[in-house]
Amino acid sequence: MLVIENVTKKFGNKKVLDGVSFKADAGEFISIIGPSGAGKTTLIHALIGAEKIDAGRIYVDQYNVNRLHSNKIQEYRRKIGIVFQDYKLLPHKTVFENVAFALEVSGYSKDFIKKRTTEVLRLTGLEDQRNNFPKELAGGEKQRTALARAIVHDPELLFADEPTGNLDPDNAIALAHLLLKINKGGTTIIVATHNKEVVNTFKKRVIAIDGGKIISDKKNSGY
Numbered sequence: 252m253l254v255i256e257n258v259t260k261k262f263g264n265k266k267v268l269d270g271v272s273f274k275a276d277a278g279e280f281i282s283i284i285g286p287s288g289a290g291k292t293t294l295i296h297a298l299i300g301a302e303k304i305d306a307g308r309i310y311v312d313q314y315n316v317n318r319l320h321s322n323k324i325q326e327y328r329r330k331i332g333i334v335f336q337d338y339k340l341l342p343h344k345t346v347f348e349n350v351a352f353a354l355e356v357s358g359y360s361k362d363f364i365k366k367r368t369t370e371v372l373r374l375t376g377l378e379d380q381r382n383n384f385p386k387e388l389a390g391g392e393k394q395r396t397a398l399a400r401a402i403v404h405d406p407e408l409l410f411a412d413e414p415t416g417n418l419d420p421d422n423a424i425a426l427a428h429l430l431l432k433i434n435k436g437g438t439t440i441i442v443a444t445h446n447k448e449v450v451n452t453f454k455k456r457v458i459a460i461d462g463g464k465i466i467s468d469k470k471n472s473g474y
């Protein structure tokens with residue numbers, strides 16, 4: 252489902268990604284780990300088509316991600332889900348509206364949107380917060396709202412960059428279990444994180460990068 256071949260990305264003269272190659276099958280769960288500055292966020296940005304690469308190829312299904320024109324980029328983005336560390340919630344919309352909004356822009360019927368949004372709020376444990384605004388939420392609830400929004404359209408592939416970065420240890424582990432549950436539902440997941448406990452909770456494939464290079468790639472692994 253995902254093939255990344257010899258990807259190189261430079262910022263100025265510095266190679267931030269240096270010959271990165273790996274494949275992911277449908278249904279896999281991959282943690283990308285490595286120290287600060289290793290290139291994790293740059294790699295996620297390249298995978299979602301938010302950052303151009305200098306050499307190599309990235310394929311997700313039939314999408315040649317680095318070569319997409321803007322209308323195709325929009326189409327590709329609608330097929331994937333993305334969770335960022337800083338949530339990016341809409342402040343003047345409630346939890347329900349933030350999650351539903353992702354479906355409204357895709358033109359689904361009102362009934363479908365209500366049904367699907369309610370279902371996803373249940374999955375992410377946000378039923379009681381559905382009418383709250385982001386400023387009324389705890390960090391863990393904001394992050395779960397961001398996750399609910401990212402999966403409401405049932406993406407085949409979910410990318411998350413430090414999804415537990417702003418959470419306390421208990422909330423981080425709870426979010427890790429939620430990601431595992433979403434993966435069990437069939438969504439392929441790629442998470443960039445340096446949270447050891449979270450990676451050890453996943454016990455899934457771990458790709459370690461350092462200085463823009465893959466230094467290990469292990470199945471059923473930990474940090």
Ligand SMILES: Nc1ncnc2c1ncn2[C@@H]1O[C@H](COP(=O)(O)OP(=O)(O)OP(=O)(O)O)[C@@H](O)[C@H]1O
Binds near residue numbers: 262286289292294
């Ligand atoms: N837009 C940019 N312009 C110049 N350099 C950049 C840019 N974005 C990232 N870098 C550099 O690329 C390197 C990798 O950054 P990246 O954000 O991918 O690391 P990371 O592994 O996600 O780190 P962290 O764990 O702190 O999030 C760093 O040295 C960073 O300073």
Ligand SMILES: [Mg+2]
Binds near residue numbers: 291292412413
């Ligand atoms: Mg990062």
